[in-house]
Amino acid sequence: MASWLVTVDHKRIGILYLATAGLFFLLAGVLALLIRIQLARPDQSVLTGDSYNEVVTMHGTAMVFFVVVPILAGLGNFLVPLQIGARDMAFPRLNAFSYWLFAAGGIVFALSFFAQGGAARTGWTAYPPLSVLSPGNGQDLWILSLHLLTVSSLAGAINFIVTIHNMRTAGMSWMRMPLFVWAIEVYAWLLLLVLPALSAGLTLLLLERRFPGTFHFFVPEDGGSPVLYQHVFWFFGHPEVYIMILPAMGIISEILPVFSRKPAFGYKAIALSTVAIGCFSMIVWAHHMFTVGLSNYLNAWFMVVSMVIAVPTGMKIFNWLATLWRGNLSLDTPMWFAIGFLSIFTVGGLSGIYLAAFPIDWQVHDTYFVVAHFHYVLFGGSLFAIIGGLFYWWPKMFGRFLSERLGKLTFALLFVGFNVTFFPQHMLGLLGMPRRIYTYSEGGLWQAYNMVSTVGSFLMGVGVLVFMLAIARSRTGRRAGNDPWLGDTLEWYTTSPPPPHNFDTVPYVTSARPLSDLRRSLKERSAL
Amino acid sequence: MTPPVRPRLLLIIGVLAALLALAGAAAAGNGGFGPTSPASPNAEGIATSFWFVTALVLGVFLLVESLLVVFVVRFRRRKRPRDADGPQIHGSNRLELAWTAGPVLILFAIAVFVFAKLPGIIDSPDATASGGPLRIEVVGHQFYWQFRYPNGVIAIDRMRAPAGRPVVLDVTAPDWDVNHSWWIPRLGGKIDAIPGRMNTTWFRANEPGFYEGRCAELCGAFHAKMLTGVEVLPQADFDEWLTTAFSAQHQADPALGRELWEGVCAKCHGLAAEGGYGPTLAAATLTNRDALETVIRNGRALPGRNVMPSVGRDWTAAQLQSLYAYLEAEFGSQG
Ligand SMILES: [Cu+2]
Ligand SMILES: [Cu+2]
Numbered sequence: 001m002a003s004w005l006v007t008v009d010h011k012r013i014g015i016l017y018l019a020t021a022g023l024f025f026l027l028a029g030v031l032a033l034l035i036r037i038q039l040a041r042p043d044q045s046v047l048t049g050d051s052y053n054e055v056v057t058m059h060g061t062a063m064v065f066f067v068v069v070p071i072l073a074g075l076g077n078f079l080v081p082l083q084i085g086a087r088d089m090a091f092p093r094l095n096a097f098s099y100w101l102f103a104a105g106g107i108v109f110a111l112s113f114f115a116q117g118g119a120a121r122t123g124w125t126a127y128p129p130l131s132v133l134s135p136g137n138g139q140d141l142w143i144l145s146l147h148l149l150t151v152s153s154l155a156g157a158i159n160f161i162v163t164i165h166n167m168r169t170a171g172m173s174w175m176r177m178p179l180f181v182w183a184i185e186v187y188a189w190l191l192l193l194v195l196p197a198l199s200a201g202l203t204l205l206l207l208e209r210r211f212p213g214t215f216h217f218f219v220p221e222d223g224g225s226p227v228l229y230q231h232v233f234w235f236f237g238h239p240e241v242y243i244m245i246l247p248a249m250g251i252i253s254e255i256l257p258v259f260s261r262k263p264a265f266g267y268k269a270i271a272l273s274t275v276a277i278g279c280f281s282m283i284v285w286a287h288h289m290f291t292v293g294l295s296n297y298l299n300a301w302f303m304v305v306s307m308v309i310a311v312p313t314g315m316k317i318f319n320w321l322a323t324l325w326r327g328n329l330s331l332d333t334p335m336w337f338a339i340g341f342l343s344i345f346t347v348g349g350l351s352g353i354y355l356a357a358f359p360i361d362w363q364v365h366d367t368y369f370v371v372a373h374f375h376y377v378l379f380g381g382s383l384f385a386i387i388g389g390l391f392y393w394w395p396k397m398f399g400r401f402l403s404e405r406l407g408k409l410t411f412a413l414l415f416v417g418f419n420v421t422f423f424p425q426h427m428l429g430l431l432g433m434p435r436r437i438y439t440y441s442e443g444g445l446w447q448a449y450n451m452v453s454t455v456g457s458f459l460m461g462v463g464v465l466v467f468m469l470a471i472a473r474s475r476t477g478r479r480a481g482n483d484p485w486l487g488d489t490l491e492w493y494t495t496s497p498p499p500p501h502n503f504d505t506v507p508y509v510t511s512a513r514p515l516s517d518l519r520r521s522l523k524e525r526s527a528l
Numbered sequence: 529m530t531p532p533v534r535p536r537l538l539l540i541i542g543v544l545a546a547l548l549a550l551a552g553a554a555a556a557g558n559g560g561f562g563p564t565s566p567a568s569p570n571a572e573g574i575a576t577s578f579w580f581v582t583a584l585v586l587g588v589f590l591l592v593e594s595l596l597v598v599f600v601v602r603f604r605r606r607k608r609p610r611d612a613d614g615p616q617i618h619g620s621n622r623l624e625l626a627w628t629a630g631p632v633l634i635l636f637a638i639a640v641f642v643f644a645k646l647p648g649i650i651d652s653p654d655a656t657a658s659g660g661p662l663r664i665e666v667v668g669h670q671f672y673w674q675f676r677y678p679n680g681v682i683a684i685d686r687m688r689a690p691a692g693r694p695v696v697l698d699v700t701a702p703d704w705d706v707n708h709s710w711w712i713p714r715l716g717g718k719i720d721a722i723p724g725r726m727n728t729t730w731f732r733a734n735e736p737g738f739y740e741g742r743c744a745e746l747c748g749a750f751h752a753k754m755l756t757g758v759e760v761l762p763q764a765d766f767d768e769w770l771t772t773a774f775s776a777q778h779q780a781d782p783a784l785g786r787e788l789w790e791g792v793c794a795k796c797h798g799l800a801a802e803g804g805y806g807p808t809l810a811a812a813t814l815t816n817r818d819a820l821e822t823v824i825r826n827g828r829a830l831p832g833r834n835v836m837p838s839v840g841r842d843w844t845a846a847q848l849q850s851l852y853a854y855l856e857a858e859f860g861s862q863g
Contacts (some may be wrong), residue, residue: 049749049805123746129723130706130748135835220724221703227722260603261612266619291709291720291744293727296650300643307635311628317592318627319619324599327614331604339600346592350585353635357581357642359649362717363563363574366709366744427560432713434744437752445560486611 008092017074028062040454052438053121060124072247076184082491083178085169085506090162098156105148112141128218143206150199160188171509178489182271183250186278194236201232234285242281248385259335260327266319273312280309290358299358306356333407337388340415344380369429375422395480399496406470413463420456424449488513568731570716573649652694652730661694668701668708668721670837671750672791681773684791687758690766694732712741733760785854811859
């Protein structure tokens with residue numbers, strides 16, 4: 001036990017990340033259910049305006065900063081050194097430092113519920129002037145927790161980049177790197193480039209909150225500009241979306257070929273489209289600001305570049321479909337989640353086109369249409385891929401399988417529950433329901449869709465419980481060998497779980513699929 | 529059953545189900561599958577763009593999802609051994625080119641369509657026979673909307689506007705307030721009300737009627753209660769309302785006072801001042817003009833609780849007088 005507290009082993013740190021983020025996932029999930037209970041029917045008073053705003057803010061912040069990003073950090077930590085045939089990350093102690101800073105940020109964040117005046121309640125975007133004027137200390141602690149987190153992520157990003165650039169095993173050129181590693185590479189660069197903008201924006205916010213007479217960045221009474229904050233925030237905020245989705249896409253690019261018994265269709269196209277998406281993601285931020293009243297020339301620019309991102313994204317989807325084509329599909333749980341990802345992420349990508357076309361965005365911006373859109377991308381996208389990835393790599397991490405039966409049940413509940421929860425929210429938005437309202441009085445369709453959405457959310461809640469049951473049962477689950485799925489990448493070359501030093505020897509890498517090469521040459525040798 | 533039959537069947541069933549659902553939705557007054565019945569040229573332009581995008585998006589959606597279903601059904605393992613490899617195809621430049629060019633064309637079509645519709649959405653039509661556009665100032669406050677007409681008439685939360693005439697809105701929020709967003713779904717898109725910034729938007733309601741709207745940007749505890757609406761009247765009725773309000777609002781006007789009480793004060797303090805989010809207000813407080821003015825102009829920080837915003841820092845003397853007149857009539861007798 002104590003050895004986990006002082007560990008600098010990337011695999012253990014990765015598992016610590018996953019476990020901690022898992023706790024935050026449960027917390028944020030409970031908050032989500034509270035939201036759905038409050039909105040199930042008109043004029044409910046389970047939550048007040050203030051407590052609802054706290055719940056919404058903490059749910060969003062937790063899911064983005066304390067669940068999805070750290071889970072990906074955890075998977076990256078566990079997998080990157082294994083997949084590139086390295087012994088550990090480049091800076092193992094910096095790695096431990098990243099995790100503990102993240103944990104500290106998480107503790108500050110969770111305890112901020114007990115701050116004077118309650119937790120932060122200005123949305124995960126914390127727009128000023130509201131976030132400057134908001135009383136109490138919840139907002140200050142929120143800023144502190146994100147400051148800790150950004151430092152943690154920056155250190156982690158540097159570590160990933162140095163590791164990937166310098167520690168790939170013999171023969172692993174860039175074009176032989178696993179697609180998940182490609183995704184983590186771009187993820188890390190994006191973190192490195194945009195997190196400082198968030199830190200700067202939050203620092204200004206904190207200064208203006210604590211020294212209101214001295215600093216005037218965002219409140220216009222003394223010459224500040226509320227719009228400035230939005231630019232700074234979204235310069236970080238849009239790439240953040242890709243920080244959360246690119247590694248998830250990386251997971252999909254690992255699972256689909258293995259369970260189709262084919263190489264990834266268009267490896268180069270997938271890898272390069274990841275890089276392209278990463279680059280473009282940094283010049284589209286103001287598509288979150290179409291209602292601010294920017295010049296329509298600017299709006300037009302941000303519309304066109306946002307649409308350009310759809311091209312490499314579409315390319316990925318078609319390459320994945322082509323990977324399935326004529327394959328030998330083993331429909332195990334990881335594969336089901338990958339298929340679920342494909343079908344749901346497509347919807348999220350397509351609904352994004354409405355948001356990019358700015359006149360249409362004027363109608364749907366800040367409504368439940370947007371809420372539906374980003375949950376299709378982040379839950380149906382990122383989290384489906386992550387859960388699929390956990391089922392896929394669990395045998396490698398712990399030497400035992402998660403139950404297939406419970407896994408498929410988890411998938412069925414989450415897939416159905418997800419669509420029942422979020423699809424009607426598109427309609428709610430078009431009917432005129434803004435996001436972040438704590439109650440409404442409308443009956444009719446508003447009430448019907450909201451009730452359906454709440455029912456779906458509880459279905460997902462049951463799905464998460466089944467998943468937890470599967471995790472609890474895996475202690476006595478079926479034992480896994482080194483390579484239970486017949487994988488393509490180097491992590492399957494070593495034992496499950498891998499020894500502290502990862503590999504005794506690493507085979508010379510001659511393609512992006514060293515293990516399938518190995519299997520083929522073994523087969524050829526035995527045929528001789 | 530031969531393998532290729534079932535996927536095709538599934539595909540056909542899927543497409544039919546989707547079409548049926550859409551037709552049903554269209555028949556039922558669209559049920560939220562598109563923007564709610566637009567009633568102004570800009571809202572119509574947006575709705576048309578929406579449906580154009582939907583037509584293309586739906587095609588891509590059906591293509592991807594049906595390919596996915598067909599592939600999963602057709603290429604699932606069945607009796608093959610797990611390690612039986614599929615054909616080792618690494619890619620195809622022709623296909624890559626095709627699914628790069630396809631989306632580019634679709635997105636290009638969308639961009640062209642949207643830009644073609646844009647002038648009709650952003651430019652308010654010129655003056656008509658019924659006179660030039662009417663300009664109304666819209667100011668978002670925590671937690672009410674204040675409208676000011678060219679002749680100085682003030683209204684709270686409920687805007688009156690003439691039918692058939694372009695109405696140009698100058699939308700903002702006071703320097704000491706927070707962001708809000710003005711949105712009447714049937715009369716066009718939303719535009720943010722941002723402190724220190726003046727935005728404009730417009731509408732021209734085709735028919736008299738009441739058009740509901742809401743604040744669309746999180747602005748605090750009562751964001752959900754920042755309801756608003758536009759009551760569109762025939763031109764003659766509107767003119768009459770405006771002149772009547774003009775003469776009434778020159779002195780203390782209990783009608784305006786009532787709007788202020790209900791729209792500004794009662795959301796927190798209750799319609800009968802019984803308290804709620806804000807504290808109960810005694811009749812003595814409500815009729816003490818000096819104390820009232822101080823609190824309305826400056827707001828109040830309650831230690832350990834919430835801050836009352838300075839709701840009326842920018843109110844005119846006539847506005848204050850109107851509120852006093854209403855409060856004295858309503859609560860004075862009890863004191
Ligand atoms: Cu974005
Ligand atoms: Cu508001």
